[in-house]
Amino acid sequence: MKSDRRIRYTKKVIKESFMDLLLNRPSHKITVKEVCEKAEINRTTFYSYYDDIHSLTKEMQNDSISDIRQYLLQYSVDGDDMILYFVKILQNSFPYASKYILYDNNSKYFIRLFYECKDLILSNWLKGHVKITPIQQEWLYTFLASGCAGILRTWFMGGMKESAEEIASFLNQLIKCHDVIFDAK
Amino acid sequence: MKSDRRIRYTKKVIKESFMDLLLNRPSHKITVKEVCEKAEINRTTFYSYYDDIHSLTKEMQNDSISDIRQYLLQYSVDGDDMILYFVKILQNSFPYASKYILYDNNSKYFIRLFYECKDLILSNWLKGHVKITPIQQEWLYTFLASGCAGILRTWFMGGMKESAEEIASFLNQLIKCHDVIFDAK
DNA sequence: TACCGTGTGTCAGATAACCAACACAACTTG
DNA sequence: CAAGTTGTGTTGGTTATCTGACACACGGTA
Structure with missing residues (x-):
């Protein structure tokens, strides 16, 4: 049930244009008009898919989460590498994610992820x-996921200065230390 | 007076798809159906712009000629380098040209160029x-151009085995030798 | 204050691209 | 030979996108 090619293409150029503006003109409020001009689409068309810029970034965040799911499914990493892998995905495979995740300060991103x-x-x-x-x-999952989300959010907000390895090893420790509670024997 | 973005995109994907089929499946007759499937467009749409595969390749040849014109305009090369430059354009900047130029054996391409x-x-x-x-x-131009076109056509047909330099220097000699006729003093 | 420029969101009507179906020709395969 | 299969052009009706216009909100400026 693939959507119409016209729709796919239109949404694609909208997102690419937004991303381009975001990367090349930081600290600049991005308008619907700008995005449409860059994408060479009509503003009317934009409004037929998105209510405003915010609803666009929301969809891009959803895309990002879907992409990450795909990565996880595809490679199905095991054990302790899981977290490192996860953090690396955020750091490397989605270098732009931080831009639009933070653009309208949507802090729910990592919770949803x-x-x-x-x-x-x-x-x-x-x-x-x-x-x-x-x-x-x-x-337990809720607890650990919330903790990780908080850490990752803080990491992103701070510009991801720490390495993926540092963050991953830190998170791994936090996750591992709960083993004793449930598996003490 | 830029044409509708929809038209531009549609034609672009048609041409890209055709090129892709041409490069990856040589010695294979390319059908309208194949091109449209690859391009993810409706066959009806194809027929609203082209009568058949032949009229597509014709337009691609025109594109190629326009591109070469642009190159020549942009850099405006002088003197003896002209021919070498010209041949190099054909050899390097349009590596795919030969494919669709020869696809339906349109020998008029170089004449038109x-x-x-x-x-x-x-x-x-x-x-x-x-x-x-x-x-x-x-x-004189008609004579020299026809001669060059013939040489280039033969060169293309033969798989461009000779280097651009060889062809260019050969053509340059042929062009230069007419100087004596018109400039003897 | 009033004016002006710019972005917003929405509308009706035109155009591009879509889909499904058709008749037809050029073939394979039985 | 007849019965499939596949590609070709073409049609009528639908959906997506475009164009041009509109009323409105906002910030700057005279």
């Missing part, structure tokens, strides 16, 4: 925790 | 021929 990728992450994190109940799994 | 670029080449070739009349200029 972990929510949407729950199925792909959960099995990985809880591998080997035989005694933990499904209910407990949910709560 | 020299005809369309006449203004840009003429002044260059006849530089210094003070005694030659405008009428003579026309005839």
Whole structure:
């Protein structure tokens, strides 16, 4: 059920144009008019898909999350590398993500990211925790995901100065230390 | 008076798709259907711009000639380098040209190329021929252009085995040797 | 204050591109 | 030979996009 090629192309050029403006003219408020002129589409067309710039960035964030899901699905990384891999994706594969994630200060991005990728992450994190109940799994995941989201958000906001390895190893420690609670035997 | 963005995009993907098929599936008859499927456009749309594959390749040849004109205008090369430059354009800047030029064996391509670029080449070739009349200029250009076109066509057909330098120096000799006829003093 | 330039969001009507279906020709394959 | 298969052009009706215009909100400036 692929959408109309016209729609795909139009949305694509809108997003590319927005991204281009974002990267080449920082500290500059981006207008709908600008985006449309760069994309060579009519403003009317823009409004038939988005209410405003904000709804565009929202969709781009969704795209980004879908892309990350695809990455995770495709490579299905195991064990301790999971977090490092995750952080590296954010750092390398989506270098532009930080731009539009922060553009309208949408701090819910990382919460949603972990929510949407729950199925792909959960099995990985809880591998080997035989005694933990499904209910407990949910709560533990919520707790850990929120923590990670907070860290990543802070990392992004600060301009990602720390290396992916540092962040990943830090998060790994935090996740690992809960093993004792549920797996003490 | 730029044409509609929709038209530009549609034609662009048609040409790219055709080129792709041409490069990746040589010795294979290319159908309208194939091109449209690759380009993700409707066959009806194709027929609203082209009568058939042949009329597509014809337009691509025109594009190629326009591009070459642009090159010549942009850099305005002088003197003996002209021919070398010209041949190099054909060899390097338009590596795909030969594919669709030869696809339906349109031997008129080079004739047209020299005809369309006449203004840009003429002044260059006849530089210094003070005694030659405008009428003579026309005839001389026709003669030299036809000769060059024939050589280039043969070169293309043969797979461009000779280097651009060889061809250029050969053509330059042929052009130069007419100087004595018109400029003997 | 009033004026002006610029961006916003929306509309009706025109054009481009879409889809599904058709008749037809050029072939394979039985 | 007849029955499929595949590509060709063409049609009528639908959807996406474009154009030009409009009323409105906003900030700067005389």
